[in-house]
Amino acid sequence: MKPRRSLVFTALLGLAAATSLLLPGNGPGSQGGLGTVKGEESLRTMQRAGGGGHIEMGMGTRGSVTEGAVGIDPTVYLTAWNFNNLPPGERERFYRETPRGDGTLLREYWFHAFEREIEVAPGVFFQAWTYNGQVPGPTIRATEGDRIRIHFRNDAARPHTMHFHGFHPAEMDGSLPSQFVEPGGAFTYEFTAEPFGIHLYHCHSTPLTEHIHKGLYGAFIIDPKTPRERAKELVMMMNGFDTDFDGENEVYAVNSVAFHYMSRPVHVRQGELVRIYLVNILEFDQINSFHLHANFFKEYRTGTSLTPNAFTDIVVMGQAERSILEVRFPHPGSFMFHAHKTEFSELGWMGMFEVEERLEGGTQ
Amino acid sequence: MKRWFFGFVPLALLGILVLLFLSRGAPGVFRSSAPPIEKISFERVVFRPDEIVLTVINDGPSPVTISQVQVNDAFWGFEMDPQGTLGRLERARIRIPYPWNDGEPQRVTILTRSGIAFEKEIEAAVETPRIERRYVGSLALLGTYVGVVPVFIGIMWFPFLRNLKKGWFGFLLSLTLGLLFFLGVDSVIEGIKTAAKAPGSLKGFGVLTLGFATAFFVLFAIGGKKREEDTAREDSPGAMALAFSISLGIGVHNLGEGLAVGGAYAIGEIALGTLLVVGFMIHNATEGIAIVAPISKIRVSLPSLIALGALAGAPTILGAWIGGFAYSPLWAALFFGIGAGAIFQVLIEISRQVSRGSHRAFFSLKNTAGFITGLFVMYATGLLVAA
Numbered sequence: 001m002k003p004r005r006s007l008v009f010t011a012l013l014g015l016a017a018a019t020s021l022l023l024p025g026n027g028p029g030s031q032g033g034l035g036t037v038k039g040e041e042s043l044r045t046m047q048r049a050g051g052g053g054h055i056e057m058g059m060g061t062r063g064s065v066t067e068g069a070v071g072i073d074p075t076v077y078l079t080a081w082n083f084n085n086l087p088p089g090e091r092e093r094f095y096r097e098t099p100r101g102d103g104t105l106l107r108e109y110w111f112h113a114f115e116r117e118i119e120v121a122p123g124v125f126f127q128a129w130t131y132n133g134q135v136p137g138p139t140i141r142a143t144e145g146d147r148i149r150i151h152f153r154n155d156a157a158r159p160h161t162m163h164f165h166g167f168h169p170a171e172m173d174g175s176l177p178s179q180f181v182e183p184g185g186a187f188t189y190e191f192t193a194e195p196f197g198i199h200l201y202h203c204h205s206t207p208l209t210e211h212i213h214k215g216l217y218g219a220f221i222i223d224p225k226t227p228r229e230r231a232k233e234l235v236m237m238m239n240g241f242d243t244d245f246d247g248e249n250e251v252y253a254v255n256s257v258a259f260h261y262m263s264r265p266v267h268v269r270q271g272e273l274v275r276i277y278l279v280n281i282l283e284f285d286q287i288n289s290f291h292l293h294a295n296f297f298k299e300y301r302t303g304t305s306l307t308p309n310a311f312t313d314i315v316v317m318g319q320a321e322r323s324i325l326e327v328r329f330p331h332p333g334s335f336m337f338h339a340h341k342t343e344f345s346e347l348g349w350m351g352m353f354e355v356e357e358r359l360e361g362g363t364q
Numbered sequence: 365m366k367r368w369f370f371g372f373v374p375l376a377l378l379g380i381l382v383l384l385f386l387s388r389g390a391p392g393v394f395r396s397s398a399p400p401i402e403k404i405s406f407e408r409v410v411f412r413p414d415e416i417v418l419t420v421i422n423d424g425p426s427p428v429t430i431s432q433v434q435v436n437d438a439f440w441g442f443e444m445d446p447q448g449t450l451g452r453l454e455r456a457r458i459r460i461p462y463p464w465n466d467g468e469p470q471r472v473t474i475l476t477r478s479g480i481a482f483e484k485e486i487e488a489a490v491e492t493p494r495i496e497r498r499y500v501g502s503l504a505l506l507g508t509y510v511g512v513v514p515v516f517i518g519i520m521w522f523p524f525l526r527n528l529k530k531g532w533f534g535f536l537l538s539l540t541l542g543l544l545f546f547l548g549v550d551s552v553i554e555g556i557k558t559a560a561k562a563p564g565s566l567k568g569f570g571v572l573t574l575g576f577a578t579a580f581f582v583l584f585a586i587g588g589k590k591r592e593e594d595t596a597r598e599d600s601p602g603a604m605a606l607a608f609s610i611s612l613g614i615g616v617h618n619l620g621e622g623l624a625v626g627g628a629y630a631i632g633e634i635a636l637g638t639l640l641v642v643g644f645m646i647h648n649a650t651e652g653i654a655i656v657a658p659i660s661k662i663r664v665s666l667p668s669l670i671a672l673g674a675l676a677g678a679p680t681i682l683g684a685w686i687g688g689f690a691y692s693p694l695w696a697a698l699f700f701g702i703g704a705g706a707i708f709q710v711l712i713e714i715s716r717q718v719s720r721g722s723h724r725a726f727f728s729l730k731n732t733a734g735f736i737t738g739l740f741v742m743y744a745t746g747l748l749v750a751a
Binding site: 058061063120121123124125126241243250258348 | 462476
């Protein structure tokens with residue numbers, strides 16, 4: 001080998017090696033992923049208030065969502081129906097009741113559909129289609145026999161409807177193409193609230209999957225004429241979000257925000273009756289479940305009977321299935337509730353009840 | 365002076381145009397209303413006890429904000445450095461305290477602000493060695509097993525080849541041709557495969573082509589001058605130069621191979637089994653034959669043989685180090701490209717020697733048999749590399 005040639009070869013190799021050191025992040029040790037990591041910290045610790053409620057885990061989302069992330073605080077949503085979360089003056093713009101001769105009420109609602117970005121996990125945003133800018137939509141609650149009138153306006157870019165589960169005339173079904181409310185259009189739905197139970201409403205425009213999954217749904221509660229026993233009442237809609245539109249949910253939740261009730265537990269009192277209006281509106285993998293720790297509840301399927309169907313600690317539901325659950329917490333402390341499809345629970349559908357100790361007297 | 369001026373005019377105009385467009389936008393071009401396309405590529409996955417460390421790069425056109433991380437279908441807490449939004453080609457390190465299990469597949473998902481999910485699946489998680497003498501040593505040993513030892517074993521055939529009758533020389537050269545042809549194609553394919561793994565905007569294929577063409581033409585330019593001096597005789601000093609050319613080509617190919625193997629080892633994609641190392645050993649022993657065949661009829665000193673073997677084999681160690689410490693598919697693709705270019709250049713050199721200007725001589729029965737044997741040996745031993 002002539003020296004000249006060998007020189008060129010060496011230079012070629014040398015050049016390659018030298019340039020390899022110049023590219024950012026490719027020089028040995030430049031990525032910091034090697035050698036000792038500085039400032040090693042212990043695993044993330046999540047501290048919770050309450051007896052025995054100390055959970056140490058890395059599982060969960062990082063950070064917290066901004067105020068009103070899904071148009072409504074999920075904690076407020078739990079007990080918000082007929083816009084009772086709004087100050088009186090504000091509430092009148094969306095809800096009015098007028099007594100009727102037969103002792104029932106005419107309940108009027110003003111709903112409008114529009115697009116809105118919501119935050120379904122800290123820092124993860126979803127281009128939602130909403131009723132009144134919130135997901136789930138506002139809860140409608142009436143007593144059996146009440147007249148319901150909904151002034152619906154479509155301010156969105158696509159045709160939408162409101163389709164109610166429950167009795168109503170055919171022209172009020174909001175499901176056929178002829179019943180689609182075009183962008184800029186309006187329609188007034190009117191029917192009598194029946195039968196009593198926990199129902200739901202949702203958009204029935206096509207493609208149906210898209211219109212439901214993007215957030216056009218809400219709970220529809222009809223109380224029996226003789227009121228149920230006084231209770232702490234909570235509305236829970238089990239939902240999920242396919243944030244990257246691949247036909248699978250990235251985020252699961254109850255009331256839209258992943259793990260919301262982990263960082264902000266649902267407060268109840270020891271021994272008090274807690275009634276949960278539970279609706280499954282999950283798209284894509286539609287079989288969902290609700291499981292409560294250290295307790296059993298009475299399950300009233302669809303809430304259409306006053307006799308419980310089961311005394312259990314888990315219910316499994318298909319899409320649009322719903323139940324009323326009644327439970328009393330015998331012990332104070334923190335109790336978890338979650339989907340017992342564990343994948344859903346670790347992707348956001350998990351929360352806590354914080355049971356405050358009752359000081360005076362025992363349970364009834 | 366004037367000549368230079370006109371050479372610069374278009375450049376200057378182009379520069380002005382680019383600056384104008386950057387500051388004011390291009391007139392008459394529709395602005396896309398489509399949402400920005402987010403892209404995140406995983407460059408490195410490091411497993412430490414109860415911890416996964418990712419190095420990710422934003423290789424898309426627009427900034428990306430990383431919001432959440434999921435491991436095996438569960439949201440998981442993490443630390444990110446730098447925080448939040450990554451500009452184009454910016455990197456971040458993400459530390460996830462996660463109790464992963466040894467040897468089991470792990471799937472990491474990154475969720476961006478707009479909910480786009482980027483997923484990386486690691487087939488079998490194994491703890492990533494840290495930089496320390498033992499790791500450097502084991503990578504060197506890996507390179508030695510895979511590259512150095514086999515090449516030298518192949519070179520040990522030298523006395524045997526030397527004792528073959530003169531009529532077999534053509535067969536041997538053709539055998540080398542077959543071996544190298546297979547190796548060259550293999551380099552290109554490996555290069556394409558690795559290039560596909562490189563972050564999109566860094567243009568892995570471009571780098572591969574660049575490496576290939578540069579090596580090919582540069583070596584030809586040098587070789588062309590040389591040919592005027594040497595007559596291509598089997599006992600000419602040119603034979604030794606040819607052997608070094610082959611050795612160099614194989615060396616660069618092995619550098620790429622070392623990078624790939626070391627990188628795969630580091631990234632946890634393969635748990636290097638004994639079988640794989642054995643496969644590589646047998647496969648790469650054929651490289652030694654390719655090197656010494658052209659010089660089987662001339663006087664060769666022992667130091668030359670050692671130099672030949674070292675040139676072909678030692679880069680594997682270098683490659684394993686680079687791959688093990690800072691694996692980048694881009695560099696692997698570049699070296700596969702250079703290796704392939706060098707090998708194909710040598711192929712042409714050897715072909716010239718085999719044919720000596722005559723097609724008939726080139727396609728003689730013995731030569732054809734040699735070529736096919738070379739291909740077959742490479743194919744058969746390649747089956748042992750089950751990676």
